[in-house]
Amino acid sequence: MNNSAPRTVLRGQVLSFTDDPFIVDNSKAYQHFSEGIVILRDGLIEAVGSAADLSKQITDADQVHDHGDNLIMAGFVDTHVHYPQIGIIGSYGTQLIEWLNTYTFPEEGRFDDAEYAREAANTFVDQCLINGISTASVFCTVHEQSVDALFEATDNIGMRMLAGKVLMDRNAPDFLTDTPQTAYDQSKALIERWHEHNRCLYAITPRFAPTSTHEQLEIVTTLMREHPTAWMQTHTSENKGEIAWVAELFPDCPDYIGVYEKYDMLGSRSVLGHAIHLSEREWAVLSESNTAVSHCPTSNLFIGSGFFDFTRPQRMETPVRFGLGTDVGGGSSFSMFQTMKTAYEVAQVHGNNLDAFQAFYMATLGGARSLGLDGQIGNLKAGLEADLVVIDLQSTPLIRHRMQRVETLQEVLFAQMTLADDRAIAATYINGVCHKR
Ligand code: GUN
Ligand code: ZN
Secondary structure: OOOOOOEEEEEEEEEEEOOOOOOOOHHHOEEEEEEEEEEEEOOEEEEEEEHHHHHHHOOOOOEEEEEEEEEEEEOEEEEEEEHHHHHHOOOOOOOHHHHHHHHHHHHHHHHHOHHHHHHHHHHHHHHHHHOOEEEEEEEOOOOHHHHHHHHHHHHHOOOOEEEEOEEOOOOOOHHHOOOHHHHHHHHHHHHHHHOOOOOEEEEEEEOOHHHOOHHHHHHHHHHHHHOOOOEEEEEEOOOHHHHHHHHHHOOOOOOHHHHHHHOOOOOOOEEEEEOOOOOHHHHHHHHHHOOEEEEOHHHHHHOOOOOOOOOOHHHOOOOOOEEEOOOEOOEOOOOHHHHHHHHHHHHHHOOOOOOHHHHHHHHOHHHHHHOOOOOOOOOOOOOOEOOEEEEOOOOOHHHHHHHOOOOOHHHHHHHHHHHOOHHHEEEEEEOOEEEEO
16 A cells, blocks of 8 residues: 555445355454544555544545545455347346347447447446446456447446356357357467456456357367456256256266366356256355355346255355345346345245345455455455445335334345335445445
């Protein structure tokens, strides 16, 4: 940290996590200051504490942002999203494969036009800021320029962002397929251009097993071995028809996860979207390989895929890390409040209760952990990167009315995740810089 850089002092209610509320008792998992202060300097968090403790440190040289009674917490982390699908969010009906063929693939085809990609990337970044999302793990399209467009937009404001070029060499329209060789050449060039450039991180991105040949999956293995600090993201076990298709296409593999296991694609930097219908064996493989999964509840309901059981990854002896994903455009909302609410509703179907601390943890530190980035983002703690969200707890007349009846912080947070949307995001800080609505 540059100690001569100017400081920004944020005042408001402050919430951070001290532990995992899925493991320890809620009351021991968080710290809340009703009058709190967060001090930012040079893109990092310098201090977090009560106003009583930290006020005396403030000097005339500091810039003070007084957020009143608003709640300041770590920026939201979206562990699975498709920026090129922003134009087809909310497309009617059907299930995964038909939805891909009818809406997704034609739209993704438009990203061979770099200008179209740039416009969509800017709209995507705006939606992240409007919704308090400071980091996301993003699928681009098969086109190299779709990745450049996204990283140019996120790098421009210093967002910590993961993204990669989608790899597909079969079972997709010709205008969206590459080959094992172009998959290799373009991914390698993009990794060299963007991986660890400022806050950009590259994720090698085979779409899912059905759209890659054996030869292309071998290329994924090679890319992962040659770039061990890069991430790998893909989809798994989202839809029953898809699972049957994978069994047909890969008869030598025991199951869906077995395909990714065969090509050595699992590990601590691998994040698999959905993971709804996995067997005991598949969960065991994810646990042993320290692979993370992304729970995408609005998408799973919207395209009728099924109900993820959030207790499942935790029942493993070594729990499987998991975070929340909006999965736009299969997902129907950029709002992490709506995503948390739907995660709660999906849990209800399994007879489980997802409480508000657990939901907000999933949307922040849990997501960061599943991306292996909790040393950088996902919480308010000295030394972490200065990505924050400021939540207006009175953002609509209904919420204002509801807030008159709440008695505990848990109730405040639960009402927000049930009732709030982007109107509640008063500001999003990226790399220490305030982006106000
Ligand atoms: N499986 C393969 N591609 C996709 C996609 O774009 N969205 C979703 N939800 N699932 C997928
Ligand atoms: Zn997806």
